[in-house]
Amino acid sequence: MRHALLIAARDLRERARDRTAYVLALVLPLGLAGIFTLILGNVGGDSQLFRYAVVDSDRGAVARTFTEEVLRGAASSGAIEIRAAASEQEARSWVDKGEATAAFLLPVGLTEDVLAGRAARIEVVGDVDAPTGTQVARSLAQSYTDRLTAVRQAVAATVHSGLTTSPAELAAEAAAALPRVSVAEDTTLSRQLDAKTQYAAGMAVFFLFFAVQLGVTGLLEERRLGTMARLLAAPVRRSSILLGKLLTSVAIGVLSMTVLIVASSLLMGARWGSPAGVALLVLSGVLAATGAMAVVAALAKTAEQAGGWQAVTAIVLGSLGGAFFPVSQAGGLLEKLSLLAPHRWFLRGLADLAGGDVAAVLPSVAAMTAFAAVTCTAALLLFRKVVPS
Amino acid sequence: MTVLSCSGLRRRFGDVLAVDDVSFTITEGETYGLLGPNGAGKTTTISMITGVLSPDAGEVLVAGEPMSIHAIAAKRLVGYVPQELALYPDLTGRENLRFFASLYGAPKSRVDHVLDVVGLADRAGDLAREYSGGMKRRLNVAIGLLHEPRLLVLDEPTAGVDPQSRNQIMDNVRALAADGMAILYTTHYMEEAERLCDRVGVIDSGRLIAEGTRRELVERLGERDRISLLLDGDVTHAAAVLGSIRNVHGVAAHGQGLELVVDDARETLPQVLSAISADGVVVRSAEVTEPNLETVFLHLTGKALRE
Ligand SMILES: Nc1ncnc2c1ncn2[C@@H]1O[C@H](COP(=O)(O)OP(=O)(O)O)[C@@H](O)[C@H]1O
Ligand SMILES: [Mg+2]
Numbered sequence: 051m052r053h054a055l056l057i058a059a060r061d062l063r064e065r066a067r068d069r070t071a072y073v074l075a076l077v078l079p080l081g082l083a084g085i086f087t088l089i090l091g092n093v094g095g096d097s098q099l100f101r102y103a104v105v106d107s108d109r110g111a112v113a114r115t116f117t118e119e120v121l122r123g124a125a126s127s128g129a130i131e132i133r134a135a136a137s138e139q140e141a142r143s144w145v146d147k148g149e150a151t152a153a154f155l156l157p158v159g160l161t162e163d164v165l166a167g168r169a170a171r172i173e174v175v176g177d178v179d180a181p182t183g184t185q186v187a188r189s190l191a192q193s194y195t196d197r198l199t200a201v202r203q204a205v206a207a208t209v210h211s212g213l214t215t216s217p218a219e220l221a222a223e224a225a226a227a228l229p230r231v232s233v234a235e236d237t238t239l240s241r242q243l244d245a246k247t248q249y250a251a252g253m254a255v256f257f258l259f260f261a262v263q264l265g266v267t268g269l270l271e272e273r274r275l276g277t278m279a280r281l282l283a284a285p286v287r288r289s290s291i292l293l294g295k296l297l298t299s300v301a302i303g304v305l306s307m308t309v310l311i312v313a314s315s316l317l318m319g320a321r322w323g324s325p326a327g328v329a330l331l332v333l334s335g336v337l338a339a340t341g342a343m344a345v346v347a348a349l350a351k352t353a354e355q356a357g358g359w360q361a362v363t364a365i366v367l368g369s370l371g372g373a374f375f376p377v378s379q380a381g382g383l384l385e386k387l388s389l390l391a392p393h394r395w396f397l398r399g400l401a402d403l404a405g406g407d408v409a410a411v412l413p414s415v416a417a418m419t420a421f422a423a424v425t426c427t428a429a430l431l432l433f434r435k436v437v438p439s
Numbered sequence: 440m441t442v443l444s445c446s447g448l449r450r451r452f453g454d455v456l457a458v459d460d461v462s463f464t465i466t467e468g469e470t471y472g473l474l475g476p477n478g479a480g481k482t483t484t485i486s487m488i489t490g491v492l493s494p495d496a497g498e499v500l501v502a503g504e505p506m507s508i509h510a511i512a513a514k515r516l517v518g519y520v521p522q523e524l525a526l527y528p529d530l531t532g533r534e535n536l537r538f539f540a541s542l543y544g545a546p547k548s549r550v551d552h553v554l555d556v557v558g559l560a561d562r563a564g565d566l567a568r569e570y571s572g573g574m575k576r577r578l579n580v581a582i583g584l585l586h587e588p589r590l591l592v593l594d595e596p597t598a599g600v601d602p603q604s605r606n607q608i609m610d611n612v613r614a615l616a617a618d619g620m621a622i623l624y625t626t627h628y629m630e631e632a633e634r635l636c637d638r639v640g641v642i643d644s645g646r647l648i649a650e651g652t653r654r655e656l657v658e659r660l661g662e663r664d665r666i667s668l669l670l671d672g673d674v675t676h677a678a679a680v681l682g683s684i685r686n687v688h689g690v691a692a693h694g695q696g697l698e699l700v701v702d703d704a705r706e707t708l709p710q711v712l713s714a715i716s717a718d719g720v721v722v723r724s725a726e727v728t729e730p731n732l733e734t735v736f737l738h739l740t741g742k743a744l745r746e
Contacts, residue, residue, distance in 0.1 A: 053542060060538045064529045276523035280582070283489040283521075284542045285514040438486075439493050439508055 053286040057294025061268050062301055068264075075261035075306035080313055083246075083253040083320075100183045101131040103141040103153035110161025116172065116194050121154070124190065145175055151183030152176040154191060170198050243401050247321050250314035254307055255396045256373035259339045259364035261306045263357070265299025266344040269433065270353040282438070292433050296340055296426065303336035323403040327411045331399045334418035338392035341425025342367065348432030367391045392418045440467045440502075442590050442621035443488065448497035450483050457483040459645040461497070465590070465621045470612065472636030473625040474732060476742070480645040481625040482522055485594050488623065489519045502589050515543065518588030520580050522595045522625075528568035532559055532578050535567055536585060543586035553581040556614075558607055573604025580608055584615070591615060592623045597631065609635055629733045639732060643740050653732060654703070660738050662730035663688070664704035666711060668697040672720035680718050684710055695723075704729050 065071045104121060106113045117132070125132045133150065135141035141153035155173040163170045172191040176184025243251065269292070272278040281291050311328065314320040322328045346363050350356035368374065370384075371393025388394045399414030443465040450458045458480040465471040473481050486492035488499050490506050490513065499506040504513035527535055536550040554560040557577040562570065567578060580596055593612065597605045612635055616622050626632055632639050633653055641649040641656070649656055657663075670677055678690045678697055686707040689700035701707040704727040715722055737743060 056538070056541050060527070060530070060534075063534065064527060067529050275527065276521055276525035277527060278525075279486070279489075279491055279521045279523070280519065280525045280539065281542075282491040282508070283514060283517065283519040284539070285511045285544075286542055287511070288508070438491065 051290070051293070053290040054293035054297055057281070057286075057291060058265075058297035058301060061265060061294070061298040065264055065298070065302065071261070071264055071302070074257060074264070075302060076309055076313075078260075079253040079257035079306075079310055080250075080317070083250040083314060084318055100151045100180075100186060101133060101149070102187055103133050103135045103144045103150040104156065105135045105138050105141045105153065106156050107138070107158045108156045108160035112161040112164045112170070112198065113156040116154075116156065120190060120194055130186075142175055145177050148177060148179070150177070151180045152187035154187065164198055170195055243397070243404055244321060246314070246318050247400070247404075248397070250310070250318055250320035251322070251397055251400050252373040252393075254310040254314070255335060255339075255371075255393050256364065256368040258303055258307060258335060259343060259368065260361070262299035262303040262336060262339045263343045263347070263360045263364075265297070265302055266295050266340060266347045266429070267353050267356045267360070268298060269295050269436075270347060270350060270356055274353055278437075288434075288437060289430075291437075292430060296344065296429075299340040299343065300336055303339060304332060307332045307336065321404070323400060324408055327403040327408040328400070330408070330415045331396055331403070331411050331418075334415045334422065335392055335396045337422035338395075338418040338425070341422045341429060342392070344429030345425050345432065348429050348436055368393050370394070372397055389417075390421075392421050395421075441465070442467055442502055443471075443623065444500045445484075445488060446498050448484060448487055448499070449495045450487060450492060451495055452483075456645050458487070458494075461642070461645075461647045463640050463647065463650060465623055467589075467621055468616055468619045469638065470616045470622040470624060470636045472632035472639040473623065473642055474627065474629065474632045474639050474736070475625075475642035476627055479627075479642045481642060482594055483645075484642070485519075485592055485623070485625060489517055489592055490514050491519075515586070516589045518583035518586065518591040520583040520591070520593040520596050522598065524575050524579050525582070526567045526575060526578055529566060531564050531566055532570070532574075532581075533563040535578060536563075536582060539582045540585045545586040549585050549587070553584045556584065556611060557581040571601070571604075573600040573607075576600045576604055577607060580611060584611075588620070590621045590623065594625050595627070596624070597626070597628070629731055629736070632732055641732070641736060641739060643736075648739050649735065656732065656735045657730045660730070660735060662734060663700045664702065664707075664730070665728040666699040666701055666704055666708055667726040667728065668699070668711070668715075668722060669724040670695050670697060670715070670720050671723055672718075674720075677715055677718060677720045680714050681711060684714060686710070 102121065104117050106117060117134075121130070121132045124130050133144075135144060135153065138153075138155055141150065141155065144150035145153050153175045155175060157171070157173065160170055160172070172195055174184065174187045174191050176187060269278075272281060282288070311320075311322050311332070315322060342363060343360050346359045347356045350359055368391070370388050371391025372388060373393045395414040395417040399411040399418075402410035402414065441464050445464070446462040448458050448461040449456070461480070461484055463471065473484065475481055483492065487494045487497070488501075488506065490508050490510055493508050499513075501513045501516045504510065504516060506513040506517075527538070530538070533550060533554065536553060537547070540547065540550055551560070554563050557580055559574060559577055559581065562574065567575065570578065576596060576598075580593065583591055583593070591612075596612075597608055600608070609631065612622055612624065624632075624635060638650065638652055639656065640647050649659070651659070674692050674695055674697060678692050681687055681697070681699060682690045684707065686702040687699050688702070691698045699711065701711075708725065708727060712722060712725065733743070
């Protein structure tokens with residue numbers, strides 16, 4: 051093990067001087083994730099960017115429930131930001147200037163209408179450039195008014211049955227009856243990563259495969275340099291040489307992922323989730339990537355050949371695994387195949403983590419660990435044949 | 440004391456029998472040259488001695504320790520300088536040495552020591568890729584010396600280097616042998632084998648076809664050293680005087696010239712010259728002809744060492 055560490059330490063020292071290592075492991079993933087966020091983020095809908103204006107012209111219990119329960123609930127989950135506007139005019143100007151994605155206009159007499167059993171409407175004014183944000187706003191408003199309708203019918207029934215309940219009590223009842231509708235409770239929304247995190251994670255895991263390649267391909271590099279003969283003649287177990295290369299890959303992978311996670315959080319506002327869960331996903335993901343690239347390296351004759359094959363493998367697995375676009379929604383054969391790609395599990399694990407606790411990542415971690423175990427074993431067996439004896 | 444003993448080494452690559460029944464030994468302080476043309480099987484032999492390759496048959500013992508690809512103990516005793524430069528170009532000379540020192544568990548102080556030995560101390564901080572060919576060769580040798588091995592194996596360590604680096608390397612080898620290291624040196628440069636090696640094994644097509652000191656090999660072929668002289672004075676008398684010197688075995692005169700067959704031309708020449716001048720004869724020119732390993736090789740195989 052000491053020898054494996056020495057070999058890995060030397061590799062890392064050499065890689066630290068290699069500009070392509072930084073480009074592959076840091077610059078490209080971060081740059082592309084940033085570009086994707088800029089280009090696609092506004093179109094594709096970045097819920098974290100959603101800033102909603104609220105104009106409360108009603109000033110009654112129903113409006114208050116909407117702003118304080120529904121919208122604040124969604125805001126506290128981090129999905130949206132809420133700003134109160136003084137007037138409809140001000141709210142519209144925010145939307146026009148792009149300072150707000152959409153505005154909720156809570157009309158005068160909203161509470162009265164509901165209490166009187168009349169149909170209530172919340173108007174949503176949206177930014178045409180942010181259709182998704184507007185859509186999310188509409189669905190928030192819609193789900194609230196749907197529930198109001200239910201309450202209204204209940205109110206109508208009680209009025210008919212002649213019970214004497216004060217309108218104020220009814221209003222309170224209505225407010226309490228309203229579930230804390232929030233983005234966080236909507237399963238389809240919560241199990242999806244916000245766009246920035248999706249791009250950052252997609253690019254990070256995609257380039258992870260290129261980054262770890264720098265370690266395992268080192269075995270072929272040693273052969274080209276002639277240093278392999280020296281390592282074989284040294285009082286070092288052969289397995290330590292292989293292990294050293296795997297360790298190099300793991301170290302580069304963990305290092306680059308850590309930097310990418312920190313950088314994308316700080317620079318792009320990506321939200322990866324609980325560190326413990328992310329750490330588990332990163333470690334198992336790095337192992338899986340290392341295994342995949344080691345198998346390819348073991349099959350290749352030269353470092354150049356390995357590099358080419360590894361790029362193809364990384365791109366195929368990455369596309370299949372949804373590093374660029376979500377394949378899990380594609381359905382059919384593609385969806386089934388995507389289960390073979392560690393990328394898919396990595397992204398899925400992050401999404402599960404966003405919607406649940408640390409334990410939610412375990413299925414993904416298990417899948418990637420199994421992938422790593424199979425590929426690393428295959429690589430070790432293949433390498434044994436490659437090393438002269 | 441015997442440091443290296445190989446017996447019956449054999450290794451095949453597909454149809455090629457690269458090494459065929461090779462046996463030899465090297466003792467402490469001895470420099471043994473493995474001389475043969477490209478493809479003769481030198482590197483394959485060395486790979487089996489250093490535990491890089493497994494022999495198909497035969498055995499290698501290093502200071503009594505059996506060598507194999509898994510033999511950690513035996514590998515500690517061997518320093519290896521591969522034929523192909525085996526360096527990390529993106530590490531400095533010192534970093535290259537530090538890495539291998541750590542693998543062999545050699546103390547850090549050895550790094551500076553070997554840098555001095557091969558004359559690279561002032562360039563130790565430069566990346567190996569920036570070294571000249573000769574400097575790379577010297578660093579290649581230095582790595583093999585780090586752990587003060589009992590046996591140093593050098594596979595064509597001077598291939599394609601400038602004369603200065605070549606001399607430095609050869610001086611290093613001599614000094615190490617003088618300190619008691621056993622040295623196995625392969626080359627296809629006949630001059631190197633002659634200058635450096637106490638004994639030479641001639642290898643061709645995987646077989647060790649002759650072995651011994653240069654003199655032994657040469658004499659086995661019936662070849663002798665010769666000294667040719669051109670004189671001013673009494674040639675006949677000079678011939679008689681010279682014929683009485685112990686190492687001189689034959690004298691033939693033609694005109695003002697004398698042709699002597701001697702035991703060891705370099706050792707005998709001073710005696711010859713002083714005997715002649717004492718006799719009042721002036722030597723206008725003297726030429727020494729030593730049958731060399733090139734001749735031996737040509738005799739044994741019918742082909743030249745370097746095509
Ligand atoms: N790894 C190998 N695979 C196949 N043939 C080899 C291999 N190594 C050496 N040979 C063959 O074995 C013979 C001896 O090679 P080698 O030991 O390198 O000779 P030398 O070092 O004397 O030049 C040559 O014919 C060479 O082509
Ligand atoms: Mg060779």
